[in-house]
Amino acid sequence: MAKFVYRAKDWSGKLVRGELEMGSKKEVVESIKGNGLIPLSVEAVASNFFSEINKKIKGRVNLKQVSTFTRQLSTMMTAGLPLTDALALLKNQQSENDGLYQVLEKTLEEVRAGMPLGKSLEKYKNIFGEAYVASISAGEEAGVLDEVLGKLATNLENQNEFQGKVKGAMIYPVIVIVAMIIVVFIMMIFVIPKLTGLYADFGTAKMPAATQALMSVSAFMAKTWYLFPVLIAGGYFAYSVGIKSEKFRLKKDSLLLKIPIVGVLNEKSIMANTCRTFSMLLTAGITLVEALKIVATVSGNEVYKKAYLQIAEKVQKGFSVATSFENTSVFPIIVNQMISTGEATGKLDDVLMRVSDYFSKEAEESVKALTAAIEPAIMIILGIGVGFLVIAVVMPIYNLTSSF
Numbered sequence: 001m002a003k004f005v006y007r008a009k010d011w012s013g014k015l016v017r018g019e020l021e022m023g024s025k026k027e028v029v030e031s032i033k034g035n036g037l038i039p040l041s042v043e044a045v046a047s048n049f050f051s052e053i054n055k056k057i058k059g060r061v062n063l064k065q066v067s068t069f070t071r072q073l074s075t076m077m078t079a080g081l082p083l084t085d086a087l088a089l090l091k092n093q094q095s096e097n098d099g100l101y102q103v104l105e106k107t108l109e110e111v112r113a114g115m116p117l118g119k120s121l122e123k124y125k126n127i128f129g130e131a132y133v134a135s136i137s138a139g140e141e142a143g144v145l146d147e148v149l150g151k152l153a154t155n156l157e158n159q160n161e162f163q164g165k166v167k168g169a170m171i172y173p174v175i176v177i178v179a180m181i182i183v184v185f186i187m188m189i190f191v192i193p194k195l196t197g198l199y200a201d202f203g204t205a206k207m208p209a210a211t212q213a214l215m216s217v218s219a220f221m222a223k224t225w226y227l228f229p230v231l232i233a234g235g236y237f238a239y240s241v242g243i244k245s246e247k248f249r250l251k252k253d254s255l256l257l258k259i260p261i262v263g264v265l266n267e268k269s270i271m272a273n274t275c276r277t278f279s280m281l282l283t284a285g286i287t288l289v290e291a292l293k294i295v296a297t298v299s300g301n302e303v304y305k306k307a308y309l310q311i312a313e314k315v316q317k318g319f320s321v322a323t324s325f326e327n328t329s330v331f332p333i334i335v336n337q338m339i340s341t342g343e344a345t346g347k348l349d350d351v352l353m354r355v356s357d358y359f360s361k362e363a364e365e366s367v368k369a370l371t372a373a374i375e376p377a378i379m380i381i382l383g384i385g386v387g388f389l390v391i392a393v394v395m396p397i398y399n400l401t402s403s404f
Helices: 025-034 049-058 063-078 083-092 099-112 117-128 130-142 145-198 209-224 227-242 246-258 262-283 288-298 302-316 321-328 333-345 348-402
Strands: 002-009 015-022 038-044
Touching (some): 025 038, 025 099, 063 145, 099 117, 117 130, 130 145, 130 262, 145 209, 209 348, 246 302, 288 302, 302 321, 333 348
16 A cells, blocks of 8 residues: 545635555545545655655554454443444544554445445454454354454453563563673673683693683684674574475474473463464354364464364364364363363353463463573573683683792
């Protein structure tokens, strides 16, 4: 879409100026008229590299924004406010440069023209997610959009809260590890080579083994430092190419699930997310097979995506949900048991939500365990590293003073 600047007049003859981001001048004119204004001129704004980068940054919509928007829209509609009025109010609360403002502006225009909300949001699946859009469409068809919005808001709030806890727990270890890497590079490339000159008179044979090892590593890094950014860039490029391959993604995700502690946390997070989404879709009235296909896309893991698609295929052929889950040999036993119970009692959506709550709590415990394991490990590595540096740097000086 391109950016256009326009001039228009309102009903009193007052001049109005503004900017709109749309596909063509015709769409801009229609939008201006739809807002009760008389268009005078519409001109396209030339974009450059920096403006495009700026637009992409400002145009991002994060999970918290979507969560807040959904909760506010749910509250307004539950209170009896018409959908178009609620969307207009929420649009006006956003900054004009904000990504959500641009989404709501286009959505409001289409809803006013008679398009269902779910249909309008289909073009923004990259922002809201396929499960979100499908639930909105199902809620509109069933006439329970306000209820569906409330459940979506709760789902997003829980997801946002969990992500916040994970990020909060991991931020300290990540900062320390990054700082350690930077300090090691500075020491090896800039500091140690200067100390090496002081030890030149000793002769390599007279220096302690730790000092010789440190000097060798430092000399290698000082000579080949330019290879490190090249290797990082090359690795990133190789990963970017490989991630497009389904086989590569499957191997990567399978490996992630096998890493101690991290793999368990990953599995529990996936279970919490997929079971909650599955429950929400069924509650919204989406068919079992369609819900399973959507859950496969939101799993975020190729192993579970493949499993959910296999289940959807078997259910479509007439197999029971419980049997289909068991045959994949991917899901934890408790999931298979609970789904069997839910299917037998006819309360699969309720049971899935309970399974989601269970794994959410388990995932939080795993985050705490991971943090508890990382922090002492970092301290031990720091202690060993500092001890090695002290021995390698101080020992030659000690040997020199001892010889007098």
